[in-house]
Amino acid sequence: MKKSVFFGSLVLAGLAAGVAGASTLDDVKARGELICGVNPGLTGFAAPDANGNYQGFDVAVCKAVAAAVLGDPMKVKYVPLTGETRFTALASGEVDMLSRNSTWTFSRDTELALDFVAVNYYDGQGFMVNKNLGVSSAKELDGATICIQTGTTTELNLADYFKANNMSYTPVNIADDAEGQQKFLAGACDSYTTDASGLAASRATMPNADEIVILPEIISKEPLGPAVRHGDNNWGDVVRWSFYALVAAEEYGVTKANLEEVAATTMNPEIKRLLGLEGDMGAKIGLDNDFAKRAILAVGNYGEVFEANIGASTSIGLARGLNAQWTQGGLMYAPPFR
């Protein structure tokens, strides 16, 4: 009997594009790990310590979110990102959130489709020079060669500042802070410019720190904060309120050390809501009621995080300044937990 061959029709199946359908919160919970984009190396903000674990002011935000969502601040995978790669990495879903001293601007919020959920450090752009250059003001930098991190707001601020002051300069575009420090120390540029906090952090690690000065001019507003992808509002809420829990904790005097004690004795309803003793705050963002408590226990309150990583007692030695609590004349102001 003749075997007949039948033609199967070509099935064009499985063409639906693999769009991340589930929410980031569900993804993180299912994965059991938070993927956090951080700076490859900026002492005090995000840098690996002697054991290779990332530590720092920005890293603490990742840890707080991991503690709030997964119950363990160590369940974070850190992805070091340069100024050029960070937003693409976030937009493509390579990282769940970005906590990498990134400036909140209009076009990043809209065009780049990001959501900055809060500001964890109010900063401004400054200049760093060697003392022997004899420069005491940024206005004297006409004709200088300046190292600048590419793909940053500082790149545009620099162009604007020199234009506004009718000065010229030669830009040397560098990829990250480590390269900037190396170029600056080698004398490939007269001045290195980035956020003033970043300059202080860089200066702290330089062997000849006392020969380096940071010029008085602050030429821009740089509100730095954690960012998430636009559109996943629930995940944005989780990151935002995990961070604000730290700020609120400082305001109410809740620290890592006294948290259990305060929780047992407090009569203040706002603190009770913050610590999940009253109401159902956690459930409203898809977490349990203890999320804020876990975040504070993991890293301490905002003031503790600041002092431990970049405060006056560290080698970086930044003053609280604008980043003090609003009750102390600063701009740190957590919306009410209500």
Add this chain to the structure above:
Amino acid sequence: MTLASDPPKEGFRLSMLIYDTRFRSITIQVVVLLLFLAGLFWLLNNAYVNLEAKGKDFNFSFLWSRAGYDIAQTLIPYTNDDTHMRALVVGLLNTLLVSVLGCVLATLVGTVVGVLRLSHNWLVARLMTVYVETFRNIPLLLWILLMGTILAETRPSPRDFRFTDAMREAGQTPEASMWFFDTIAVTNRGTSVAAPVFSNSLGTVVLPGNIPLSLNALVLMVVLAASFFGWRLLMRRAKALQEATGVRPTTWWQTPLVLFGPAAVVSVLLGLHLDYPTITRFDFEGGFQMLHSFTALLIALTVYTSAFIAEIVRAGIMAISKGQTEAAYALGLRPSRTMNLVILPQALRVIVPPLISQFLNLTKNSSLAIAVSYMDLRGTLGGITLNQTGRELECMLLMMLIYLTISLVISSVMNIYNKSIKLKER
């Protein structure tokens, strides 16, 4: 009744599409085409759906908005008020500059090394082997970084060149000095070379696209071109005379006179002089400035690619039969003339096709420029513009298209050249 029966009437069955050799090839082609189209559709649909999901559109209008950033080395005037499109062109010209210079230098160095590697001098041949094996077996990126570091770390900073009155009175000398009668200064940032300038300017015309062209330079170029054709005419006359009478007229003093005489006269009339680089507060100013990012990239691209070209040249020479050399020697030609007149012209036929791919490699490799912060196409369009506008897909596609175009142009030009040196068979 007929003896031969009619051939059986062929009915078309579906199975014939597979088993009948007349149809099988068509069947396979149709299936492959469908699979290809499905793949293409999937890619496009994927891009579309994902852009939609992120709320992004796909358009190139960002190219006409203000760039806002500065670029260190530009071949055409550029300020941060110009558009992203102009920044793209600046980057493209920088890419072309380093690629063209790199191709020329790599070919020159590669040819010399390739020929010397066949030298009978044992030491020279071995040294060239070391050159080739060292440079082609270490990744290009490392060479670029190494060259950048060497230039930046070994040279003094600009302020070491400063020579103040106070220092002169104290009998001190500056830590570093310029070379060749103060015409060249190499600092840890760049090279400043004294540049020829004119004191009498004929004016400047601005070409479309805001590209200024000095009329002085234009006049000088026209004069030089005219001189060249004059010299060609002179040579042709001399050759015709030699062929007619057997005596070659004396031309040795006419050649430089015709070639450079008119240009020298024009230069003097226009007031040609050198603009020396001088040290200012931060860096050298005046003259011609070349940042080390460019130099390091150019040197690294040259040495790396020349190692490959040297091997291609050696292969080309060895492909020519030994009989050619022996025949040339028998005719009394010296070894150098044998190489230049007999071997190399024939070897070119073997050399040119693989040389094309080395040129293409060099051009594409120039996109590693970002390692030393040279602002090429990858640095402007694929770096800062991409990052400031967030148009990843558009920038990447545009960049791929531009590199593809450059590569196709190089390979078609080289193919034309290859055709012109091909063995002419009549």
